Amino acid sequence: MESAVLDFESDYFTLFKLQEGVYSAIAKNHTITGANAGFFDLGDYVIVFDTMSAPKATQDLIKGAKFCCKKEIRLVINSHFHGDHIYGNHAISPSIPIIGTHDTVKMINEHTFENLANYQKNARKEIKKLDNQLKTESNPAVLFEINSDLDFLLTISEHGFNLRLPDLIFQKELTIHGSKRSVQIIDVGAAHSISDTIAYLPNDNICFMGDLLFENVDPSWVDKKSVMPFAVNPKNHLKVLKKYSDLNIKYAIPGHGKLSPSPIVFKSNIEFLRLKYPDAFS
Ligand SMILES: [Zn+2]
Ligand SMILES: [Zn+2]
Structure with a gap:
């Protein structure tokens, strides 16, 4: 991988520069704070993808975004409703909208x-x-x-801790054109969860995939029902993975685990889904 590790200290994640203005925050462990996140500079402002689960990790993420982009965050995306990706919404200023789907809310x-x-x-x-x-x-x-x-x-x-909901609701797809790059915020429908949102940067060939992708999918996990990753709609999940796999994405950032070459991570997740949900593909 050509991505560079950035000189930014956080106990919770390592920051990678994927491209000028596009960064991923790869969690340092797989405990409750262990979901990945990222952010990118649209030109005049920054968009954050997922907020991790410990608000302190989110505070580091906000600092990381300012450190890398030297610009304000104007929008936060929630990939799906699972707590490990959205508890950190609590640490996002109420002046910054959080976008999500109706089903996620x-x-x-x-x-x-x-x-x-x-x-x-x-x-x-x-x-x-x-x-x-x-x-x-x-x-x-x-x-x-x-x-x-x-x-x-x-x-x-803590007294007063509450979970902040997405307050900007979109349907199917929303494209934002910035002065530097554009982002397609896409609701792929039910796949890993009942509604999964990804952020695709077509000019950079980068996609933040949330829990549609896991870096590590050990075939021995197939029979363990409660073990992640799982799919509520394996057929659609597979369809989405195939679609984005065919786009030859340079960096596909998984919801969990390390950054690894995207052809390998797409292939292993597709194989895992086929093994775990054989009925859906017969
Ligand atoms: Zn997750
Ligand atoms: Zn999840």
Whole structure:
């Protein structure tokens, strides 16, 4: 990969410059803060794709965007309703609109708030448990995970923490033409979740794919029902992956895992879906 690692310090992610003005934030771990995000400079302002799950990670993301682009963020995209991609909405200034689909808003209302309430209900007990683990743990990687989880639980336990919903609702596709580049914000329909949104930068040949793509898809995960990645609509998911795979995208940023060459990541995800959902393709 030709992408360059940027000299920006965050405990939560590593910043990669994919192209002048286009950056991905690749999560450093696979715990609760472990979803990837990114941002790009349209010319006069910046658009952020997904907000990660710990608002502190989101604050770093905002700092990272300012560090790289030296411009204000004017819009945030939510790829789908899963908490690991949108809890960080809480850290986005109310003056910056968050764009999402009608179905994403519906699913946040029907599911994500409930999940958050469950986390909040059990937070005190979990914090105690993690605090005890901290006293005996010495492995730095595990310590990092415990601290990330603690950070998340403490944040969502704070008085006034709430989940911010997308407030700019689009249908099917929205193109924004900036002075430097254009972005197509596309609702691909039900695939990984009930409604998945991607951000395609056609002139750069770059696409932020959210959870339509995972970097690591081990075939041994196929039988494990609760293990990610999964698809609520495998047929459409496969169709979307094939479509974008055929576009020879230079960088397809996965929702989870490292940046890797896009032909490999498309191929492995397509094969994984075929294995996991054979009935959908018969
Ligand atoms: Zn995810
Ligand atoms: Zn997801």
